Amino acid sequence: MLQRSVPLLLVTTIAAFSVAPFLIHNAPYESTMGLVQKIFYFHAPAGIVMFLSAFVCGISSAIFLFRGRQGADRVAVAAAELTVLLGTIVLATGPLWARKAWGVWWQWDARLTSSLLLWMMFTACLLVRRYGGPGSDKLAAAVAIFGMFNVPFVYVSVNVWRTLHPKTTVVPMLGPGMREPFWFCILAFLSLYVLLLALRVRLAEQQATLDARYLELDDRASA
């Protein structure tokens, strides 16, 4: 089902990301931050979808580890890569905003630190897959499950340690002209996410088929 929806998702995503800049352009300026605040329309949706992706990765890893479903493993790889990709977007757009709003590129603030840690946990997951050798798919699954359960601990510990970032409570308080483009961007990022996930899973499936064919050929050659 995921695969069949690819053309539709492709059209939706391209359309959404073509319209988004106009909506963001037309949105009113935030009174104190002005133009730099507009990065928020990409920054926050990327962050939200990153969290979602972390949970997709953790849950599919658990299904793979306990049920041994190869399909779940493919979703886990795709979601781990996308978590890192979205995390990179978040960690790149954040400092751009911070430089203007706070005067520094980076602050050891709660949300920044926890996003960085989330990004690190899933990067670790990819590193294991890449350099762990045979059997590393299970190791990566364990890291993803631990990473998922670690999210609340990271959140609480880092929050008590430091807080500076604008609170999540700003979202419902967004001005009338700002709310619509914001939700639109969330949907745009969601559609991009599902599209990339579907494509990445398909790639993994094709790799698996290719490997199986090679093995078959080897068997036939040696027989």
Added chain:
Amino acid sequence: MFARTAWTVFRKDLTVEVRTRETLATTLFFALSAVIVFAVALVRDGRVVADAAAGILWVAIAFAGTLTLGRTFERERYTDTLRALLLAPAPRAAIYVGKLLAVVAVLLLTELMLVPLVALLFDAALLQRPGLLVALLVTGTIGFASVGTLFAAMLVRARSRDVLLPVLLYPITIPVIIAGVRGTAALAQLVPDEPMATFWVMLLAAFDTVFVTLALWTFDPLMTD
């Protein structure tokens, strides 16, 4: 059965340790080396930066812990006893518990010597509330070792395991380090902040519960080929 297996594994690891003193001696010396490196970085005009002692203590524990964790399973691999251990007609999770207890025991012994040393070298009042400090150290060590023992076990057969262990372990155990450092710093203040330290102990206890459960749950499928 479960408790007996765990106890046997624990006693075996501890006996090996007591006879060779390999991990304890090297770990402690390594922790001391780390402390020296921090002293160079964090001491200005003969005085240490505020709260640095707590940070130095916990980073030394984390470094020492990685060393200990690497050794426990490396030893099994080296003597080719891991397979025998896994083939034993006993619950797999019990092996994990035994290993975890042994790691925690070695680390607590290291900390027993490390804490006075850091307190002395950096003139930190770490021992104002010994009960809370012990609670922090015990819960923190269990938290760090619970994740670490599982990862060390599953990395035994992986390539480049020495590099991968800290790469996987540190991002996940950051809550433990934050809780340990902030809790210890709260206790080392002029007037110890007991509610704050208690909060961190509770957080660590919750972390321990969640991650020991998770490890027990995932150990079996992870160690099956």
